[in-house]
Amino acid sequence: MNLKRREFIKVGGITVAGSIILPTMLNSCKGSPVSDSAGSYLDHFEVTPEQLQKVISTALEKGADYADLFFEHTLNNTSALEDGKVNSAYSNISFGVGIRVLNGDQTGYAYSENVTLEAMLKAAKTAANIANSSSVAKPVNIAEYTAPSYYPIVNSWESTSVKNKIPFLQRMNDKVFAGDKRVTKVNAFLVDSTSYVLFYNSEGKLAWDFRPMATLFATCVMEENGRIENAYVTRSFRTGFEFLSNELMDELSDDVVKKTSLLFSATKPKAGEMEVVMGAGESGILLHEAMGHAFEADFNRKKTSIFSDKMGKKIAESFVTIVDDGTIPGNRGTLNFDDEGNPTEKTILVKDGTLNSYLHDRISANYYKVRPTGNGRRQDFRNIPIPRMRCTYMENGPHKKEEIIASVKNGIYVNSFSNGEVNIGAGDFTFFVKFGYLIENGKLTQPIKDINIIGNGPQALADIVMVADDKELSNVGSTCGKDGQGAPVTFGMPTVKVKKLTVGGMNA
Amino acid sequence: MNKNEKYALADMVMNHALKNGAEQVSVSINNSRSSNIEIRDQKIDKLTESIRNSLTIRLFVDKKYSAHSTNRMKEKELFRFVDEALAATRFLAEDEFRSLPDPELYYKGGSADLNVMDPKLDSVEAKTKIDLATQVMNEAFQKDDRIISVSSYYSDNISDRVFVTSNGFKGDSNGSNISLSAEVSVNGGTGRPSAYWYENAIFFDKLNSTDVGKKALERALQKIGPKKIKSGKYPVVIENRTITSILSPLYSALLGSSIYNKQSFLIGKENKPVASQKLTIIDDPFIPSGFGSQLFDNEGLAAIKRPIIEEGILRNFYIDNYYGRKLKMKPTSGDTSNTIFKTGEKDLAGMIQEIKKGILITGFNGGNCNGSTGDFSYGIEGYFIENGKIIHPVNEMNISGNMNQFWLNLVETGNDVLENESIKTPSMMFDNIDFSGI
Numbered sequence: 034m035n036l037k038r039r040e041f042i043k044v045g046g047i048t049v050a051g052s053i054i055l056p057t058m059l060n061s062c063k064g065s066p067v068s069d070s071a072g073s074y075l076d077h078f079e080v081t082p083e084q085l086q087k088v089i090s091t092a093l094e095k096g097a098d099y100a101d102l103f104f105e106h107t108l109n110n111t112s113a114l115e116d117g118k119v120n121s122a123y124s125n126i127s128f129g130v131g132i133r134v135l136n137g138d139q140t141g142y143a144y145s146e147n148v149t150l151e152a153m154l155k156a157a158k159t160a161a162n163i164a165n166s167s168s169v170a171k172p173v174n175i176a177e178y179t180a181p182s183y184y185p186i187v188n189s190w191e192s193t194s195v196k197n198k199i200p201f202l203q204r205m206n207d208k209v210f211a212g213d214k215r216v217t218k219v220n221a222f223l224v225d226s227t228s229y230v231l232f233y234n235s236e237g238k239l240a241w242d243f244r245p246m247a248t249l250f251a252t253c254v255m256e257e258n259g260r261i262e263n264a265y266v267t268r269s270f271r272t273g274f275e276f277l278s279n280e281l282m283d284e285l286s287d288d289v290v291k292k293t294s295l296l297f298s299a300t301k302p303k304a305g306e307m308e309v310v311m312g313a314g315e316s317g318i319l320l321h322e323a324m325g326h327a328f329e330a331d332f333n334r335k336k337t338s339i340f341s342d343k344m345g346k347k348i349a350e351s352f353v354t355i356v357d358d359g360t361i362p363g364n365r366g367t368l369n370f371d372d373e374g375n376p377t378e379k380t381i382l383v384k385d386g387t388l389n390s391y392l393h394d395r396i397s398a399n400y401y402k403v404r405p406t407g408n409g410r411r412q413d414f415r416n417i418p419i420p421r422m423r424c425t426y427m428e429n430g431p432h433k434k435e436e437i438i439a440s441v442k443n444g445i446y447v448n449s450f451s452n453g454e455v456n457i458g459a460g461d462f463t464f465f466v467k468f469g470y471l472i473e474n475g476k477l478t479q480p481i482k483d484i485n486i487i488g489n490g491p492q493a494l495a496d497i498v499m500v501a502d503d504k505e506l507s508n509v510g511s512t513c514g515k516d517g518q519g520a521p522v523t524f525g526m527p528t529v530k531v532k533k534l535t536v537g538g539m540n541a
Numbered sequence: 542m543n544k545n546e547k548y549a550l551a552d553m554v555m556n557h558a559l560k561n562g563a564e565q566v567s568v569s570i571n572n573s574r575s576s577n578i579e580i581r582d583q584k585i586d587k588l589t590e591s592i593r594n595s596l597t598i599r600l601f602v603d604k605k606y607s608a609h610s611t612n613r614m615k616e617k618e619l620f621r622f623v624d625e626a627l628a629a630t631r632f633l634a635e636d637e638f639r640s641l642p643d644p645e646l647y648y649k650g651g652s653a654d655l656n657v658m659d660p661k662l663d664s665v666e667a668k669t670k671i672d673l674a675t676q677v678m679n680e681a682f683q684k685d686d687r688i689i690s691v692s693s694y695y696s697d698n699i700s701d702r703v704f705v706t707s708n709g710f711k712g713d714s715n716g717s718n719i720s721l722s723a724e725v726s727v728n729g730g731t732g733r734p735s736a737y738w739y740e741n742a743i744f745f746d747k748l749n750s751t752d753v754g755k756k757a758l759e760r761a762l763q764k765i766g767p768k769k770i771k772s773g774k775y776p777v778v779i780e781n782r783t784i785t786s787i788l789s790p791l792y793s794a795l796l797g798s799s800i801y802n803k804q805s806f807l808i809g810k811e812n813k814p815v816a817s818q819k820l821t822i823i824d825d826p827f828i829p830s831g832f833g834s835q836l837f838d839n840e841g842l843a844a845i846k847r848p849i850i851e852e853g854i855l856r857n858f859y860i861d862n863y864y865g866r867k868l869k870m871k872p873t874s875g876d877t878s879n880t881i882f883k884t885g886e887k888d889l890a891g892m893i894q895e896i897k898k899g900i901l902i903t904g905f906n907g908g909n910c911n912g913s914t915g916d917f918s919y920g921i922e923g924y925f926i927e928n929g930k931i932i933h934p935v936n937e938m939n940i941s942g943n944m945n946q947f948w949l950n951l952v953e954t955g956n957d958v959l960e961n962e963s964i965k966t967p968s969m970m971f972d973n974i975d976f977s978g979i
Contacts, residue, residue, distance in 0.1 A: 115802075118634035124626065126611040142589040146612045159590045162667075196632040218803050254803045254913065261803050261913040301916070301941065304977030305772040322907075335581070335690045337726040339733055415591060454907030454920070458726050458733035459764070461936050463907030463920035485908040485918035485939045489732075537908075537918035537939030537977050540773050 067229060067243070071177050074231045074241035078104045078130075082175055084150050085233045088132065089170070091157040093235060096166035097136040099395075100157075101234035103372060104130045104148065105414040107226060112195055114202045114221040117210075122195055131414035132156045136164040138334075138396050142417050173237035180369040180376070183362050186245050186273030190225040193274040198223055201277040208286035209253050213294055218254035218263075223247070223277075224510075232374045240374045246365065246521065247276040248510035253289040257297055264292035264467065269365045269510030269521070292449070295468060299480035302471060304538035308441045309486065309531045310472060312448025313434070314505035317524025319531075320355055320425050321513070322453040322462040323490045325524075328357075328382050328390075329408070329420040329515075330397030332457050339460035339490055343388045349494045352430040355383040357392055359407050359423035365508065366423035366523040370407070373418050377407035382425075383494075394420045412518035419516060426525035430500020434528040437499045439475040445536060446470045446477055447486070460490040485537040493531055501528035542572075544713060547703040550596075553616070555707055558600060558623050565601035565641045566707045567841075570594075573700035576667070580674045581692045583682060588667075598623060602630045606639035638866040641840075646862075646872060647710045648837035648844070655827065655834040659717045659744040662699060670695045673750055677723050680754030685762065689726040689733060693754060696720050697745075710841035718832070719748050723757035729765035736760035741961040743830055749961075760903075763924075767936035769978040770925050776899035776952075777940070777976075778892045778926075781959045781968045783904055788964070790910035790917060790944055795849065795857075797864025797875060799912055806915030806944055807855060815855045816948035819885070822849040824857075826878035833879040833963025842874050849880070853949075881965050885954045889968045892955055894929035900938075900976065901926055908939070915944035921976075938978045950974065 067073050075081065085102060092100035111123040130148055134141040134157075141163025143156040202221045209219045228244040248269035255262055266289040270276055311319055324340070332338035340348070359377025361367050368377050373395050381389050391397065394409030397420060409418035438446065447469035455462035466484050470477040488496075506525035513522040542550065551568040558566045572594050579587040596619065597610040607630040611622055678693035701715035722739035738756035742748035779787065791807075799805035807815060826835050826844035835844050840862050848856045860868065861875025893901060901924045908919025918941040924931045955968035 116636075118636070120606065120634040120636040120639075122607040122629065122633055124607070124609040124629075126609075126613060126622070128613055139585055140587045140589075142587065144591055146592070146594060156590075160588075163585065163588050194632065195629050199632065199634075220802060252802075252804075256803070263804060263911070263913045301918075304939070304941065304975060306979055335726075337690050337733055337735060341733070415593070417587065417589070451909050452907060456735075456906055456922070458735040459729075459767070459922070459936060460732050461906055461920065461922065463939075465907060465909040465918065483909070483911045483914070483916040483918060484941060485920055487906065487920040487937050487939050489937055535769070535937050535939060535977055537941040538975070539941065540975050540977075 069243070071239055071241060074229065077106065077229055078148055078231055080148055084153070086172060087150070088153045088157050089233070089235050090172065091154050092132055092134045092161050093170035094167065095161040095164040096168040097134045097141070097161065097164035099135040099235050101133050101232065101373065102130055103411070103414050104231040105228060107228040107413065108191065109224065109226045110190065110195070112198050112202060112223045114206055114219070117206055119199045119202050127413060129414045131416070132160045133417060134160040134163050135396065138400060139163050140417055144415050170235065173235070175239050176237045178238050178240040178370070178374065180240055180242060183360055183367045183369055184245060184271035186275070188274035190227050190245060190247070190273060197274070198277065201282050204279060205251055205282045205286050208283060209251070209290055212286060212290035213255060215255040215257050215294070216253060216290070217256045219251065221251040223249055234374055238374050240370055242369050244271065245273055246271050249285065250510060251285060251289055253293045255293045260297065262293055262296040264289055264296060266292070267510040268508050270363045270508060271365060271367055272363050292468065295480055296482055299468065299482035301484055302445060302481045302536055302538040304536065304540050306533050306535050308444030309534045309536070310437055310441060310444060310446045311526065311529050311531065312446060313501070313503045313528045314525060315448055315450055315507040315509060316529070317426050317507055317526040318450050318453050318464050319493070320427060320526060321422060321522065321524050322455045322464055323488060323493045324355065325357070325422045325425045326455050327457055327460065327490050328392055330391035330393045330401065331420050333391050334397045334400045337458050339458060340388065346388055347386050348388050348491060349383055349386040349497060351386040352500050353383055353386050353497055354381065354428040355425070356381050356428065357408070357422050357425045361424050361506070364424050364506070364523055365510065365521045368423065371409045371418070372411045373405065373409035375405045375407045375409060377423065380406045392420045392422060394418055410520050412520060416518050419518070421515065421520045422513065422522050424506065424523040424525065426504065426506060427500065427527060427529070429502040429504045429527050432499045432501045434501045434503055437501055437528055437530045438472060438477065440499065440530065441472040442474055444472045445481060446472050455490065461487060462490055463487045486534050488534040493534065496532040497529050498532050499530040503527045544703065548705065548711070551703055551705045554596065554598060554619050554623060555705055557620055558598065558627065559707055561624060561627055563600050563602050563627060567599045567641060567705065569597050569702055569704040571700065571702045573698055575696065575698040576670065578670055578674050578695040579692060580678045582690060583678065585671065586692070598626065600626060600630050601639055601641065602627060604635040604637060604639065605630050605633045606636055607633065638863060641706050641708050642842055642862040642872060644709045646843060647841045648712060652836050655836060656830045657716045657743055657834055662697060662717050662719070662745050665745055673721060676750065677721060677754040680752065681723060681725050681758040684758060685727070687727040687762065688758070689728055691723065691725050691754065693723045694721070704841060706841060712837055712841060714835065717743055719745055721748055721750055721753055723754040725757045725761040727761045727765065734761055734764035736764060741832070743832065764934050767934040769937050770935055771979050772977045774973050775976055776896050776970065776972050777902060777974045778889065778896065778899070778968060778970045779902045780889060781955065781957050781966045783902060784966045784969055785964050786905040787919065788966070790912065791948065792877060793912060794944070795859050797858060797860040797868060797870070800858065801864050801867050804912035806913065810855050813855060814853045815945070816850055816853040817951040818852045819951050819954055820850050820853050820948060821883035823847070823881050824849055824878055825881055828879050831879040831963065832961065833877065835878055838874040838876050842872060844878060845873065847873065877963070879963050879965065882954055882958065882967055884956045884958055884967050886956060887953065888955055888957045892953060892968060892970045893926055893931065896926045897928060899926045900924070900935060901931065902940070910944060917942060917944060938976055941975045941977065947971065947974070
């Protein structure tokens, strides 16, 4: 059990339970390919519009004010390389429907792994128990929602045999070994996944989505004079088989060799408070941990977030603008619509230094009387949607990277991380630095590694004193954890300077 | 499905795979039922019910290996699922180390039931569970002006598993667990600290429901007004409920996969000192009604009680069948069961009293450990101790070091073992640990 009000992020994305290596659809789901139409998705899940309406009216029979159905069919594959060969593979099929009933801000939830009418009605009756009066819901007409298409694919993972994936992992392995004679181990994983989603709610909205995802992850171990160091690389997108290319394998191979070899000269810095320069791209983890979670509206609705009373107030320098965007094409954090059927968007969280918006799901948007921002997400049909980030990044600022580094007398430069965490109420957040450099008198000097950095969210945000004009989005395969649910997210940032953070390290 | 029907389904799927070219096969069928209740400020916030089923098949075909799971349990679909899995497996590279375990190592039956399932849990009414969670919430609700929000949670889970292999293993297991907890957020001026408390049980009748809300409230109030202290080397006491975070890199380093893939700082340390003499860890799968008790592991290997670390000397790793073959080591089990620790004389308060100037850690915040080297760094929360007394809460500090040195610095284990857990940790005291603060 994990009760800590701690939200964390893990880079790597190999937390999936398993995956599928099979090219074809399940028999029960009509062997025919699924086309981009409501009818095709209804057929896929073997349900009719009348059944959807019947399940919804059962869900509302105890007097609740809203209900929705979330059908999901996900096929996952992992292909794994160890000892120079792709010699194991794992797959998982997950299928079912989640039925949610809302009575004000109260939630009743049940799911069924079976989509017969009888099974769905049973789950609907269970979820209905959150309300306790009786009423007859007025039937509504079904309105098909045509969602935008932010992640079109060329070749689906379902039509790709493991045979075609193997050469890419093999190439990466061979490249890494060829890259440095100190390499002793390479492990590489390709995780691909395909989800079919059908959504229907008591307002009559019917939406459907095809959600692909691909993540590569590779670790490299080098040994020199009895010392062992390891580093990893990862890349992830909502895309099809076209994700894999020789160029990508070569780029990642070179990168992991370089990262690992640098570690042999790295040490731990001196412990304590100092100026921290966060490099463009991956450093967006700062935004995710220091403020992103605390902007999720469920925490603010409950007033447990350290930002609960800060809406409309100045919380950062005027050159700081932070957004959360669910519409970036092919991005790991993007969705055509969120898991409550709402459109995703580019939500401006901090505008010119002022807190502008929280991240809303349906419940919190109703509470605050604002439009949902399309942040209601769930791990799968077994879980309820809650406000989650998508791609969180900072817009460019007025400074230059060189100018920022040159301004630091005694500090560190960091741009490679493995994980982070935040304590929403107290505001303390952390991120773990895999690699960076000391900055001495305005110059990058000694490499450093394996240290944790801790700060306090509102203070760190106010302490962002310089922002460069070199914004990058990071495409590492990050999975964010909240309330026991994992969600794929990304982030990004230009180079920034934080005036003061507490850096783990050694004492004389 | 009853147990016999599950065995029949598992056998049918296994036989289908064998008939179609697999040399060896294992099949497991897992089922679980759970209910979750969340109450916030005297109102039910969430009610969730779930029933979950899955079938997992592991295939060994032409010296090639793959594993697959599905929650689609219809016969016709399962056959097709297996056929496609077999076809895909044939594309993989050979791996001479893949095979089912030596049948000699399997659990052969006949041991007494470990009593880890509450047969009455299924008949506990939803109202009883809601009342219990409400009682927990009421212990804290409106009990202090500084309270922002009180949530309480009840959850239970019943699971069972049937497992068969083509070289003769057949076994089933089941279990139950129940958890009752509370989380309280308070207004602390600058921040809004929150704290939680929980109790676990296997049997509903044995669930300790007193003071769960009260303790969460007390712990939240104690966190108000934290301050950083100066960076430096300090003695530290880590609370029993928290120490598993810093034990986990040690457990990871003991895994066969970590050793083989050079992600372990304990490579080559068997029968050598890896911790101070105060550390003794025993893996004991046979504790009656133990939270991690099992007669056989995930692969069917018969459980054995064994020392992991004896007075600081590393005695045993956690080796599963596959990495056992690769490392030429006898498989023990790749899973921890119950781990028990040799305890000392003092409780938490007694250990705090010994410290002149140091830190009590009651929670970790992020951080990580480099498995290959053992270098670690974690964010912490806790209290500053002076002359044996807790002075004020601390925040925004990190603890850093190397696992090899850290465990040598263990000076004392407490007598305050956490009973209702599989990892039965006492609080522990360490000397000379690096902290970063001001």
